[in-house]
Amino acid sequence: MSYVAIADRDHEEEHHDPQTFITKYIWSQDHKVIAIQYGITAIFVGLIALGLSAMMRLQLGFPNQFSFINPENYYQFITMHGMIMVIYLLTALFLGGFGNYLIPLMCGSRDMVFPFLNMLSYWVYLLSVIILVASFFVPGGSTGAGWTLYPPQAIMQGTPGTDWGILLMLASLGVFIIAFTMGGLNYVTTVLQARCRGMTLMRMPLSVWGIFIATILGLLAFPALLVSAIMMLFDKTLMTSFFMPAISSMGADPGYTGGSPILFQHLFWFFGHPEVYIVALPAFGIVSDLLSTHARKNIFGYRMMVWAIIAIGGLSFIVWAHHMYVSGMNPYFGFFFATTTLIIAVPTAIKVYNWVLTLWEGNIHLRVPMLFAIGFVFTFIHGGLTGLFLGNVTIDLPLSDTYFVVAHFHMVMGVSPVLVVFGAIYHWWPKISGKMYNETLGKWHFWMTFLGTYSIYLPMHYLGFQGVPRRYFSMGNTEFMPASAQDLNAFITMSALFVAAAQILFFVNIIWSLARGPKSDPNPWDATTLEWQTPDHPPKHGNWGHELPECHRWAYDYSVPGYEDDFIPQNVPADKAPVGREHGEEH
Amino acid sequence: MEIGLITLAIMLAALLGWLLKQSFNTQPWIAEEVSATAHHGPLGDGSNTRLIALMTLLAVVTSFFALILSAYALRMELGDWVPMTEPQLLWTNTVMLIFASLAFQWTRNGAVKGQVSRLKPGLIVTGLLTTSFVIGQFVAWQQLQAGGQFITNNPSNAFFYFLTGAHAVHIVGGMYVWARATARVMLGTAEGTAIRRSIELCTIYWHFLLLVWLILFGLLLST
Numbered sequence: 001m002s003y004v005a006i007a008d009r010d011h012e013e014e015h016h017d018p019q020t021f022i023t024k025y026i027w028s029q030d031h032k033v034i035a036i037q038y039g040i041t042a043i044f045v046g047l048i049a050l051g052l053s054a055m056m057r058l059q060l061g062f063p064n065q066f067s068f069i070n071p072e073n074y075y076q077f078i079t080m081h082g083m084i085m086v087i088y089l090l091t092a093l094f095l096g097g098f099g100n101y102l103i104p105l106m107c108g109s110r111d112m113v114f115p116f117l118n119m120l121s122y123w124v125y126l127l128s129v130i131i132l133v134a135s136f137f138v139p140g141g142s143t144g145a146g147w148t149l150y151p152p153q154a155i156m157q158g159t160p161g162t163d164w165g166i167l168l169m170l171a172s173l174g175v176f177i178i179a180f181t182m183g184g185l186n187y188v189t190t191v192l193q194a195r196c197r198g199m200t201l202m203r204m205p206l207s208v209w210g211i212f213i214a215t216i217l218g219l220l221a222f223p224a225l226l227v228s229a230i231m232m233l234f235d236k237t238l239m240t241s242f243f244m245p246a247i248s249s250m251g252a253d254p255g256y257t258g259g260s261p262i263l264f265q266h267l268f269w270f271f272g273h274p275e276v277y278i279v280a281l282p283a284f285g286i287v288s289d290l291l292s293t294h295a296r297k298n299i300f301g302y303r304m305m306v307w308a309i310i311a312i313g314g315l316s317f318i319v320w321a322h323h324m325y326v327s328g329m330n331p332y333f334g335f336f337f338a339t340t341t342l343i344i345a346v347p348t349a350i351k352v353y354n355w356v357l358t359l360w361e362g363n364i365h366l367r368v369p370m371l372f373a374i375g376f377v378f379t380f381i382h383g384g385l386t387g388l389f390l391g392n393v394t395i396d397l398p399l400s401d402t403y404f405v406v407a408h409f410h411m412v413m414g415v416s417p418v419l420v421v422f423g424a425i426y427h428w429w430p431k432i433s434g435k436m437y438n439e440t441l442g443k444w445h446f447w448m449t450f451l452g453t454y455s456i457y458l459p460m461h462y463l464g465f466q467g468v469p470r471r472y473f474s475m476g477n478t479e480f481m482p483a484s485a486q487d488l489n490a491f492i493t494m495s496a497l498f499v500a501a502a503q504i505l506f507f508v509n510i511i512w513s514l515a516r517g518p519k520s521d522p523n524p525w526d527a528t529t530l531e532w533q534t535p536d537h538p539p540k541h542g543n544w545g546h547e548l549p550e551c552h553r554w555a556y557d558y559s560v561p562g563y564e565d566d567f568i569p570q571n572v573p574a575d576k577a578p579v580g581r582e583h584g585e586e587h
Numbered sequence: 588m589e590i591g592l593i594t595l596a597i598m599l600a601a602l603l604g605w606l607l608k609q610s611f612n613t614q615p616w617i618a619e620e621v622s623a624t625a626h627h628g629p630l631g632d633g634s635n636t637r638l639i640a641l642m643t644l645l646a647v648v649t650s651f652f653a654l655i656l657s658a659y660a661l662r663m664e665l666g667d668w669v670p671m672t673e674p675q676l677l678w679t680n681t682v683m684l685i686f687a688s689l690a691f692q693w694t695r696n697g698a699v700k701g702q703v704s705r706l707k708p709g710l711i712v713t714g715l716l717t718t719s720f721v722i723g724q725f726v727a728w729q730q731l732q733a734g735g736q737f738i739t740n741n742p743s744n745a746f747f748y749f750l751t752g753a754h755a756v757h758i759v760g761g762m763y764v765w766a767r768a769t770a771r772v773m774l775g776t777a778e779g780t781a782i783r784r785s786i787e788l789c790t791i792y793w794h795f796l797l798l799v800w801l802i803l804f805g806l807l808l809s810t
Binding site: 220234 | 588591592595596598599602603606609610613615616617618619635636639640643644646647650651654655657658661662665666667738739741742745746749753
């Protein structure tokens with residue numbers, strides 16, 4: 001039986017155009033609108049988290065100078081900053097935002113296979129964000145347990161937000177996971193079922209590969225967070241003892257019997273480590289496409305890049321306990337997890353080499369998206385290398401809970417993915433809005449962000465080596481820390497405020513572009529992938545007009561020898577690509 | 588964590604094998620006519636969308652239960668664990684759920700063979716049996732509490748309530764889809780193929796939850 005993609009079956013009832021403002025922009029089932037809704041919500045909540053980090057840095061750089069920051073607040077700021085950035089910003093933006101926008105367009109489908117479920121996914125996500133933000137306003141404020149929410153302190157008196165904050169946090173996570181599952185089912189099924197004719201798996205752009213594998217990781221890993229959240233909720237509200245040990249609190253016996261806090265850590269990191277790659281894999285994929293497009297060269301080692309994504313995804317499930325070296329474990333376990341952690345560096349290094357080799361002798365156009373993509377390669381290499389330090393038990397033990405760790409994970413999964421987010425927004429903005437942005441402003445944004453983040457996190461590594469502990473509200477008088485450490489902290493804070501302020505450029509650029517920006521060409525970067533070949537610009541509901549595209553080639557036909565243009569779009573048939581004059585004469 | 592790990596490993600291995608088969612020995616850089624490559628399309632002919640989505644969902648649910656069982660195994664080793672005695676009613680409930688699965692299978696077979704007369708009675712009987720299972724589980728909880736076995740007594744109790752509750756919630760979720768299918772059959776608004784698909788998928792879900800229950804019940808009995 002010949003293959004007919006589901007996207008080919010253009011049922012009227014499934015693809016009728018939305019008529020009213022509400023069905024078009026609010027209760028929309030169009031993947032592009034849902035993607036933008038996800039994006040705006042995630043960026044909004046990310047700005048809250050950015051504000052929180054500025055507050056933390058104020059306290060660390062200039063201790064006890066600000067009356068509105070007390071130790072309780074400080075812990076609430078770090079907790080909410082971490083949780084929001086990792087889950088509500090990055091996960092939601094990469095999968096809900098870019099996943100939604102790119103999968104159907106890059107695969108040549110009209111929409112996600114379950115548009116209603118897709119819409120529901122966004123609204124449930126919004127609900128989880130509302131619950132999360134509400135926790136700032138309940139009595140006692142949001143939880144201050146640290147983003148890892150380790151018991152017993154997460155639910156014991158003395159930690160900020162143990163009355164309501166922690167309940168709302170756990171509830172919000174539960175709701176988020178439901179939203180993610182609805183979205184994730186859609187992304188996986190759409191990739192597997194709704195690709196256009198000719199779009200074999202191995203012709204998919206790496207962006208789609210990254211998002212696809214990250215979604216699978218999320219679907220399998222988020223249940224671990226759900227299980228631990230439910231069990232902790234039980235410990236808090238019903239007084240069970242899943243995680244809570246027999247413990248006395250403020251001189252009283254709260255009534256818990258020998259539960260295991262380590263059990264929570266296992267469950268949490270069983271989710272928590274794949275989560276790193278849930279954020280990283282889409283970034284890997286997107287950055288591959290940005291580098292290839294703006295270097296006018298095919299990605300180096302496409303198949304290896306795909307397999308590396310798959311290998312990293314698989315390995316990410318067997319490294320979780322490297323977050324728990326200091327929790328105490330059998331030395332053989334430590335050996336095992338150190339080994340698996342270091343093995344993951346192999347496919348990751350393959351990717352890095354391939355990115356660099358893609359740039360090698362490429363026709364590099366240093367446009368804004370390309371700057372961000374190259375910036376990512378830098379920050380990711382630095383963050384990745386410090387990961388090799390921390391993956392070793394003997395090096396991790398002294399560095400654990402110091403600023404070295406903070407610097408490491410911010411470089412590798414804070415700065416790096418955020419650079420990709422910006423690169424991706426600048427890259428696809430013409431497609432999303434139909435307008436161009438100001439190139440100069442974009443470049444200023446990049447350099448200020450890139451150099452600014454380096455001046456935040458490079459000194460932090462040094463502070464970590466000095467033994468400056470993370471999570472402390474103030475350092476007090478400690479002999480092992482030189483006075484200069486405080487000066488460095490003040491410098492880091494100034495840099496952080498500088499970087500935060502630099503983001504204004506991004507928003508100014510976006511708003512200027514929407515209001516005054518020149519119309520963009522339908523394919524301003526001369527890219528090969530299908531989303532740039534839509535009949536309408538920006539693409540309308542249903543994406544492809546009357547006829548679905550057919551895919552004839554992979555996504556990386558850049559600078560193919562003998563052809564007139566330096567790119568051949570994926571929907572150009574093998575014999576229709578315009579050949580160069582010389583080459584044509586030969587035939 | 589071994590249970591969670593092994594389950595995930597099996598699921599990932601299956602996926603990995605399939606992906607490798609798709610990607611091995613391909614030369615993506617070579618442009619080809621569509622006709623030549625179109626057969627490399629996705630799983631099947633594209634009519635499997637809902638089945639793929641269901642299978643993905645079942646993978647998620649499997650991961651969920653496997654992780655609870657991992658936690659169960661880890662927590663069990665600690666000193667304060669006292670095995671609990673499960674209520675006898677669970678046996679009856681188990682039989683109910685087995686019959687519910689059988690009834691759904693019977694209905695499904697009818698739907699596939701085009702024996703429309705089977706649909707109404709089949710769906711109703713399935714619904715009744717499944718509802719009895721859920722009510723039975725609730726009654727078992729009541730019995731336990733009447734006997735002084737509360738959730739806080741011991742971690743084994745806490746896990747019992749958590750596992751049975753989580754399983755029941757999944758059953759109730761399935762009942763929503765069952766209710767929609769049944770309503771469409773009753774009102775006669777169903778189109779033949781659509782209802783057959785719906786029943787086929789429901790049957791898979793029912794069998795899956797029966798399997799989960801049998802594993803859970805076996806574990807509860809043996810520990």
